[in-house]
Amino acid sequence: MPEQRTGTAERHAAVRERVDRDWGLELPECLFRYDSFLASLDPDQARVLTDLELSPFGISDLFADPGAAPSDADVDVRAHGRFYRDPPEFLTFMHGGSDGLHFGLWFADGRTCSGxxxxxxxxxxxxxxxSSTPLEAVRARVEMSCRDMHDYYEGDELAERLQRLAGLRDAVTAFETGDRPKVGVAYLKKHVFVWPPIFDDSATTLDRGGALADGETVLGRPGQNRTDPATFARAVFPTLDDAEKLAAAVEEARRRCADGDPAEALALGRDLHWTSGFDEVREAYAHELLAAAYQALDRPALAGIADAHHRHRRIKSVQVL
Structure with missing residues (x-):
């Protein structure tokens, strides 16, 4: 592994402490490897990463200045890098270019990163x-580009572009995935587009992130990847799209949460958050249910993020710092 720059350990420690203090989350070592990877790139490798439209963003901005404060004192720092539909469990660390593609660390339990x-x-x-780590996500994008190059280029130009991608791949494998020799389509089949998918016992949600909570849901939601997304959506949307049914569903989630079972509040809250579509009623229901569920599950960090997100959800720019 390449040597760290002078002062890197101190800077990483400062970022870790800042996120623990202000977000209440424990940053994983894999994020710090991602920062060290970025610092290790030579000009050609950095240019290829830019060509892939991958750039550090969100929480990664703290690596440049761990003490950075919001440009507007009235904006909660936890809104930085947080897009409209981001679940509270999602902490942005990288932007991916077009159509709002972005990548986030996932904190299912409200404290530690699970992927x-x-x-x-x-x-x-x-x-x-x-992807399990930031660098796995970068490696996947490298191999997707490698696959796609064959559809647009040929001959010497194809060879040159693949060679440049190989240079960036080498930079990634110096830190992670060095034990994965396959490239291009072969890599994607083995490590990304895996079939059958990995099952997850967290209750299925419309965003496909899963709701991690013991207890029962109204729909008896199966674990993630145990149901067809379209079939699941058809079971959920009749309630979400009917005002009276939705009000009754929210009341039932409230009752269950008050009785000690927050599973339905978490799952329904996440569905409403994902499908809010700038609807104030859905936004308010989502905020209420998620805040209640996270408090009941002893996930105060996620409750705080949900509150900050609700207050700043329609902010004009997610570039807060």
Missing amino acids: VASYYNNDAGELDMT
């Missing part, structure tokens, strides 16, 4: 949960 999620904020797609 990486990504999605296109401007599209209707779901969360992609196939």
